Amino acid sequence: MTDIDAPEADVKRAGDEGLDARLVVDRGPFRLDVSLTAAPGDVVALLGPNGAGKTTALRALAGLVPLTDGHLRLDGASLERTAPESRPVGVVFQDYLLFPHLSALDNVAFGPRCQGASRAEARERAAAWLDRMGLADHAHAKPRRLSGGQAQRVALARALATRPRLLLLDEPLAALDARTRLEVRAQLRRHLAEFEAVAVLVTHDPLDAMVLADRLVVVEHGRVVQEGAPSDIARHPRTDYIAQLVGLNLYRGQADGHTVRLDAGPSITTTEDLSGPVFVAFPPAAVTLFRDRPTGASARNLWRCEVEGLETHGDQIRAVLTGELPLAADLTTVAAAELDLHPGAAVWATVKATQTHAYPA
Incomplete structure (x- = not known):
């Protein structure tokens, strides 16, 4: 140097x-x-x-x-x-x-x-x-x-x-x-x-x-x-x-194998096999939204939510969701239009276990 x-x-x-x-x-x-x-x-x-x-x-x-x-x-x-x-x-x-x-x-x-x-x-x-x-x-x-x-x-x-x-x-x-x-x-x-x-x-x-x-x-x-x-x-x-700085959804809970029971909210299925206090994180881009409850979806994690707000995030739309699990989801402008997303709209959010990341708290 x-x-x-x-x-x-x-x-x-x-x-x-x-x-x-x-x-x-x-x-x-x-x-x-x-x-x-x-x-x-x-x-x-x-x-x-x-x-x-x-x-x-x-x-x-x-x-x-x-x-x-x-x-x-x-x-x-x-x-x-x-x-x-x-x-x-x-x-x-x-x-x-x-x-x-x-x-x-x-x-x-x-x-x-x-x-x-x-x-x-x-x-x-x-x-x-x-x-x-x-x-x-x-x-x-x-x-x-x-x-x-x-x-x-x-x-x-x-x-x-x-x-x-x-x-x-x-x-x-x-x-x-x-x-x-x-x-x-x-x-x-x-x-x-x-x-x-x-x-x-x-x-x-x-x-x-x-x-x-x-x-x-x-x-x-x-x-x-x-x-x-x-x-x-x-x-x-x-x-x-x-988590907000680096663009991740972040939750804390108790892990029992591949299942994490959140401190406030439902459970999340992860690929990691852990026990005890953990954090679970996943990016907004990992979230897929549906207006109707999906059938036959491979995602292990499925929650009923409501759109609280929408904002431009780079070249995508970020949907801020409340409900069973508060989270942020990123999707294209076309996808947002096709889903007719607007504040108050009911949606189903899914995240594959392979797209989550759990680690000890």
């Missing part, structure tokens, strides 16, 4: 220990209590709904919010009492916060100057970073002359020019339009792959998290509810929020 400080190679120090933190922050009735560990080279994404505590955790890492309790160690050094400006931390804020009166070059040079570098040295380092970001031709442009993607790269260069041991990114792609976001996400992934210290990304966008991070930490109501590799979390969601 290439050192991201290549413009002025800073050899990785022996004995680096990465991040070890327990962030406890009390803010009125809200309490954040999140533990984070990461080795140098790791990219960790904090994922969660609005108000979950993601940004509070990021601000606590940066020193902008004091800890009520817990600890914060970076490369073995305690940072709880270290002032924000003295921490080896780089931050890319959601709106980038570039200095409007400074050129891109001087925005990037600002950090090294604050660390004591001479003006010439700081500008030399900044120029190298802008070249690395593909922005050498925009070195003298003010932020108002930059596109959203260019401004994001200047903000990232400014954070990295200080040679941080911890890089914090707060919704770094949120300000971009869809087309620019796709391009900048790919560029950011490349830069993060080269970063040999710890990076922590805050996002509510599951695609950003899945593409950019090596590990996801899902936070709800100030607590970690699940963490692991993106592929594992996508396949084994453990809360409704995560």
Whole structure:
């Protein structure tokens, strides 16, 4: 892996220990209590709904919010009492916060100057970073002359020019339009792959998290509810929020062989042979709808439902169903029209056991 400080190679120090933190922050009735560990080279994404505590955790890492309790160690050094400006931390804020009166070059040079570098040295380092970001031709442009993607790269260069041991990114792609976001996400992934210290990304966008991070930490109501590799979390969601993010119907129940009796609702037949508390998940595309009770259907799972609502979901229609088993079903526009689906319509929903996935709770 290439050192991201290549413009002025800073050899990785022996004995680096990465991040070890327990962030406890009390803010009125809200309490954040999140533990984070990461080795140098790791990219960790904090994922969660609005108000979950993601940004509070990021601000606590940066020193902008004091800890009520817990600890914060970076490369073995305690940072709880270290002032924000003295921490080896780089931050890319959601709106980038570039200095409007400074050129891109001087925005990037600002950090090294604050660390004591001479003006010439700081500008030399900044120029190298802008070249690395593909922005050498925009070195003298003010932020108002930059596109959203260019401004994001200047903000990232400014954070990295200080040679941080911890890089914090707060919704770094949120300000971009869809087309620019796709391009900048790919560029950011490349830069993060080269970063040999710890990076922590805050996002509510599951695609950003899945593409950019090596590990996801899902936070709800100030607590970690699940963490692991993106592929594992996508396949084994453990809360409704995560299931909705990755596009799965999710239920919890008690397994007895191939039958799972749901905590609230009917039974589901699965291919897995399990015992005890389990989750059962299946995608909306696995659901087949009928207006009349099907006869001779091979599906082992059949429930009587009612259409609560319909919405466009990509190039398909998503039907939100209530009844014996609340669930979401995806079908084509043609199929929805042929079934004459509308709110209040009675339907039968089937799912084959082979399309379900059960796993221990």
